[in-house]
Amino acid sequence: MNHSAMTIVPGGGPHEFTVAHPDLKVECYGYGVSFSSSTCPIITCHSVQYYKSHGVIPRGYKPNRDNRILEIGAGLAEFVPWIVQNLRGSSRERPVVIDPLNYSLVINSLELALRQVISEEAQTLIMRLLDRAKIYSDPSKVNLISARLEEVLDATELQNQYDLVVDCQAGFYSGIESSELMRLKESLKRRKKFFI
């Protein structure tokens, strides 16, 4: 990792600054943090509750060791880390994530942000997101396919059929037409037990 390419740019107010790298920008402000990368204009970190209330996963969904899960464009969302933490290695297969986001860069940027003077609120959030980024980049916990969906459609990893295919505001960026994306997601599912 080329740390010299990472700079701290001060912002306008107290606790405001940006950790800037040509491939990732992390903006920190009084109460939070926002991300953009060279691969996507906005990287979000939605909660499991958000996924449930927006129909991304079934409302009553509970982690299940038999479910084979694929998330397209997980970003820094809570869902996959929540699955990993709840099943603690008891699941048959690791969740698969397809996302071109550079998680090592995210980790380095967040660690650098934590070394600045930040509010307690921002610190708590950054630590939570750091934990998630570490889970995403741990191959013993997550099978991360570091690529864009459209690049790996034919890859052998994708020939598996999944019980749950999750896509929250990510497939949109793939350039795959929405009806085609729907068809693809259905074909990636096996049992259609969870029809989203």
Ligand SMILES: C[S@@+](CC[C@H](N)C(=O)[O-])C[C@H]1O[C@@H](n2cnc3c(N)ncnc32)[C@H](O)[C@@H]1O
């Ligand atoms: C708006 S964020 C959504 C993150 C997360 N799903 C959530 O709801 O918080 C979009 C994510 O999709 C990823 N992404 C962008 N283009 C993609 C593509 N072509 N294939 C797979 N993932 C992509 C980005 O890297 C980013 O992590």
